[in-house]
Amino acid sequence: MSQSKEVVALKGDGIYRLLTRYGLSSSEYMEDFIALNKSHLGKNNTLLAGVKYKLPDSANSTKSVTSSATPSKGTGRVVHYDIFGSNYADVEIKSNDLKGAVYYLVGGHGGPDPGAVGMHGGYHVYEDEYAYDVTLRLARRLIEEGATVYLITRDKNDGIRDSYSLKADKDEVCYPNRTIPLNQTKRLRQRTDAVNELYKKHKGSFQRMIALHIDSRSKRENIDIFFYHDKRSKTGKKASEILRNTIEAKYREHQPNRGYTGTVSPRNLYVVRNTWPTAIFIELGNMNHQRDVQRLVIPSNRQAVANWLTLGLVTDFKTNK
Known part of the structure; x- marks a missing residue:
């Protein structure tokens, strides 16, 4: 091994910026990088300026981003999606x-409604932009x-953005290209109808x-990532528990002294109650x-977060059909 x-x-x-500077995909090598450099990382796996870090070996990396089982061999097929932006298309x-799994992903709010708004480092943090x-x-x-994936909330201009501050806009649409209404009930019904037609x-x-x-709560309340499901859905409850676990x-594994307080619970939410596929509602914090x-x-x-959710969804697909 080299x-x-x-x-x-x-x-x-950040780790992403460092990996991409040297031609390494963050989705493939993030976990390997953290494992190699755990003792030299700051809080929440931040990098320290001036410190030397080891890069994962692209030839020998385990690339353990799918599941704990032996990964399937890649197909070698590359598909182009403009929606991800030029760097990730x-x-x-x-x-x-x-293969055989179908996902409908709904980023919260969007269009005329930015959702919750916070502050960090002197700039605004808009729920719809970061959730998207x-x-x-x-x-x-x-x-x-x-997997087969449908983005129900869509923004053709944003793509995946590697910035701390994500500029807000109002040009998101609902699949396939419907203007998002301001009225909350109409907006939720529009998304639900789009999912059910595809279902x-x-x-x-x-x-x-x-x-x-x-979510938006008291400044003192650290809630971590948590999950809601429909109270009638045993499959939804199990899927949520798999993701939480x-x-x-x-x-x-990566922050052994951090602790984790995320929860799973039923909640009577419109999109959870009215969409026909098994529904999982995730609050990112x-x-x-x-x-x-x-x-x-x-x-x-x-x-x-996206990598870890994917790991959980692979487990859900293999064990919760």
Whole structure:
């Protein structure tokens, strides 16, 4: 095995930026990088300027981003999706772990409604923009594992963005290209109808609706990532528990002293109650709690969340049909 190359982190570097500077995909090498450099990372796996870090060996990396089982061989097929933006539009299908699974991903709010608004480092943090970026990253990872994915909330201009501050706009649309109404009930019904029409098209397939939001609570309340399901759905409850347990395991692996307080519970939410596929509603954190916001503003953290959710969804697909 060749020796790992060492590089020096520059001021402002995150793991994503460092990996991409040296031609390594963050979705493939993030976990390997953290494992190699755990003792030299700051809080929440931040990089320290001027410190040397080892790069994963692209020839020998384990690339353990699909499941604990032996990964399937990649198909070698590359598919182009403009929706992911110019830097991420080409997606390599790396495995068939999710072949036959269909996902409907709904980023929270959008269009005329930005959702919750917080502050970090002197700039605004808008729920719809950060939830959408995680949604895009999750969509891309699911496609890499062979899934069929529909983005119900869509923004043709944004793509995956590797910035701390994500500029707000109001040009999101609902699949396939419908203007998002301001009225909340109409907006929720529009998204539900879009999912249910697609559900009929894929009747008989393994299907999941996943909505991603960011909650707004007291500044003192650190809530971590938590999950809601329909009270009537045993499958939804089990899927949510799988995702929660996966997140907890990954935090225990990478930040063993951090702890994790995410929960699973039923809730009478419109999109959860009225969409026909098994529904999972994910709150990515509390917009008013700075540790939760840091999980959102750092691009490598948003990618890690997408990677970990993908791991859980692979387990869900294999064990919760």
